Amino acid sequence: MTQTLGITVDNISVTYTNSRLALYDASCYVKPGNITALVGPNGGGKSTLFKSIMGFLEPNQGKVNISGLPIHQAQKKQLVAYVPQADEVDWNFPVSVWDVVMMGRYGYMNLFRIPSAKDRRLVKESLTRVGMMDFKDRQIGELSGGQKKRAFLARALAQEAKIMLLDEPFTGVDVKTEKAIIDLLLQLRDSGHTILISTHDLASISTFCNRVILLNQTILASGKTEAVFTEENLAMTFGGLPIRSKKAEKINTIGFD
Amino acid sequence: MLLDWITEPLEYGFMVKALWVSAFVGIVCAVLSCYITLKGWSLMGDAVAHAVVPGVVVAYALGIPFAVGAFLFGFGATVAIGYVKENTRLKEDAVIGVVFTGFFAFGLMLSTKIPSNIDLFHILFGNVLGISQEDIIQTLIAGFITLLVILLRRKDLLLFCFDPNHAKAIGLNTTFMYYTLLLVLALTIVTALQTAGIILVVAMLVTPGATAYLLSDRFDRMLAIAVGTSLLSSILGVYLSYHLDAPTGACIVVLLTLLFVAAMIFAPKYGLLRRSCSKIESDGGYQ
Numbered sequence: 117m118t119q120t121l122g123i124t125v126d127n128i129s130v131t132y133t134n135s136r137l138a139l140y141d142a143s144c145y146v147k148p149g150n151i152t153a154l155v156g157p158n159g160g161g162k163s164t165l166f167k168s169i170m171g172f173l174e175p176n177q178g179k180v181n182i183s184g185l186p187i188h189q190a191q192k193k194q195l196v197a198y199v200p201q202a203d204e205v206d207w208n209f210p211v212s213v214w215d216v217v218m219m220g221r222y223g224y225m226n227l228f229r230i231p232s233a234k235d236r237r238l239v240k241e242s243l244t245r246v247g248m249m250d251f252k253d254r255q256i257g258e259l260s261g262g263q264k265k266r267a268f269l270a271r272a273l274a275q276e277a278k279i280m281l282l283d284e285p286f287t288g289v290d291v292k293t294e295k296a297i298i299d300l301l302l303q304l305r306d307s308g309h310t311i312l313i314s315t316h317d318l319a320s321i322s323t324f325c326n327r328v329i330l331l332n333q334t335i336l337a338s339g340k341t342e343a344v345f346t347e348e349n350l351a352m353t354f355g356g357l358p359i360r361s362k363k364a365e366k367i368n369t370i371g372f373d
Numbered sequence: 374m375l376l377d378w379i380t381e382p383l384e385y386g387f388m389v390k391a392l393w394v395s396a397f398v399g400i401v402c403a404v405l406s407c408y409i410t411l412k413g414w415s416l417m418g419d420a421v422a423h424a425v426v427p428g429v430v431v432a433y434a435l436g437i438p439f440a441v442g443a444f445l446f447g448f449g450a451t452v453a454i455g456y457v458k459e460n461t462r463l464k465e466d467a468v469i470g471v472v473f474t475g476f477f478a479f480g481l482m483l484s485t486k487i488p489s490n491i492d493l494f495h496i497l498f499g500n501v502l503g504i505s506q507e508d509i510i511q512t513l514i515a516g517f518i519t520l521l522v523i524l525l526r527r528k529d530l531l532l533f534c535f536d537p538n539h540a541k542a543i544g545l546n547t548t549f550m551y552y553t554l555l556l557v558l559a560l561t562i563v564t565a566l567q568t569a570g571i572i573l574v575v576a577m578l579v580t581p582g583a584t585a586y587l588l589s590d591r592f593d594r595m596l597a598i599a600v601g602t603s604l605l606s607s608i609l610g611v612y613l614s615y616h617l618d619a620p621t622g623a624c625i626v627v628l629l630t631l632l633f634v635a636a637m638i639f640a641p642k643y644g645l646l647r648r649s650c651s652k653i654e655s656d657g658g659y660q
């Protein structure tokens with residue numbers, strides 16, 4: 117069994133209708149068992165790359181392999197979980213936190229999606245792990261930014277996927293929750309998960325990501341954090357914007373409530 | 374007197390028939406309306422309703438059941454809409470506007486050229502008081518298929534409305550779900566055609582869900598409220614139609630709309646009253 121839980125992105129280009137090229141000739145490899153940060157400016161194509169990896173959109177060219185399989189097959193085997201950016205979710209939808217996390221289990225259920233005892237147990241465990249059990253009956257719009265993120269993180273946990281893609285998990289999240297999410301991601305990595313996370317919070321990256329991919333319309337660099345995450349490379353990626361943040365110093369070790 | 378108001382119409386066979394057919398149609402439409410409003414497909418519903426006209430005309434001309442013709446053209450229109458959208462740079466609303474008016478106009482033209490004894494007025498505005506046995510059977514079949522499909526696939530359909538990306542991420546076939554929802558949409562319109570007519574069917578397909586959405590945060594409750602308001606409107610609507618001698622479809626839709634307005638004003642959480650109160654109290658909290 118040659119199960120390498122990596123992601124291979126091979127020469128992807130994406131053009132949205134009515135707009136310029138969002139991504140061109142993007143190739144990279146997401147190494148198994150690591151936390152990889154996908155770093156780039158707003159509009160740089162991070163979400164577009166995620167959507168290409170997940171098969172949510174059809175690239176004009178190129179292909180993606182997940183764990184050596186075509187996307188759809190990997191998804192059928194529940195190999196990949198995706199935590200969406202906050203603005204992709206309809207927060208007014210009449211579902212509770214519990215309902216949402218249960219959706220992470222649908223792929224394991226029979227055709228009628230009737231939860232088994234195991235499904236319920238895993239939903240409960242996932243909610244507990246992100247500290248959201250107390251909010252399980254809330255409608256999803258009735259949550260703070262950090263709680264919303266944790267609810268969708270719980271759904272990804274419930275899915276028991278070995279590869280996780282998180283799009284901007286720290287946007288609209290307080291420092292404490294950010295720290296707690298980071299701790300959780302580190303635990304997942306240590307248990308063999310492969311994690312790809314997009315962020316523009318540069319300060320925290322070197323604290324938990326061992327690999328970095330720099331993206332601005334195409335892949336500019338990728339590799340180990342020490343090698344790639346340099347002032348020079350960042351200046352190139354962000355087009356010479358000053359990169360200063362004190363946020364990292366504020367992060368202390370606090371868990372979820 | 375109230376008792377007379379209720380019992381008098383029941384002495385007529387056509388009224389009894391109209392009552393239970395409308396009630397059935399009300400239930401089917403209400404169930405689907407929850408999905409349609411959440412998915413944002415109201416306009417699509419209107420489009421399918423208009424697009425069935427040529428199907429009805431052709432069906433009568435060929436002597437096949439009207440439901441078959443209506444369904445084929447209604448569903449065909451949705452496929453055409455999908456195709457045009459994929460292959461042009463137009464936004465969806467423009468595509469829908471172009472396609473359904475085209476189908477509708479074609480139907481109107483056909484109806485005057487193909488010799489048949491169909492009454493255009495009945496297609497446009499419904500005629501549940503004069504519904505034939507044959508049409509009742511077709512209505513029931515289309516309605517029961519709709520209910521069965523939704524009952525069996527309700528969780529997937531809800532997931533598809535809420536988060537199609539996640540559905541894909543866990544390996545579900547979203548194209549299949551898309552067509553399933555379109556299919557039951559077309560079937561529901563066939564179901565409601567005789568009751569509400571083409572012009573008003575969209576109201577039966579949207580308003581119960583919209584009303585319920587204002588009143589609940591949980592899908593199951595939303596479904597129950599939608600069915601409740603729809604059933605009430607359908608039954609009362611048939612009575613009103615009898616006593617006022619007004620078109621049945623119109624009476625039902627007016628009642629549905631009144632209930633919607635009531636919900637809009639008085640809904641405990643999302644109503645206008647509640648909102649203006651909470652603005653004054655400036656409490657942004659929940660419950």
Ligand SMILES: Nc1ncnc2c1ncn2[C@@H]1O[C@H](COP(=O)(O)OP(=O)(O)O)[C@@H](O)[C@H]1O
Nearest residue numbers: 132135138156157158159160161162163164165
């Ligand atoms: N659905 C869309 N339709 C048209 N253009 C889009 C769409 N989504 C993103 N874009 C454009 O593609 C580019 C990349 O966007 P995105 O992948 O969201 O960047 P990021 O996630 O890095 O902020 C941007 O220029 C954006 O305006």
Ligand SMILES: [Mg+2]
Nearest residue numbers: 162163201284
């Ligand atoms: Mg983005």
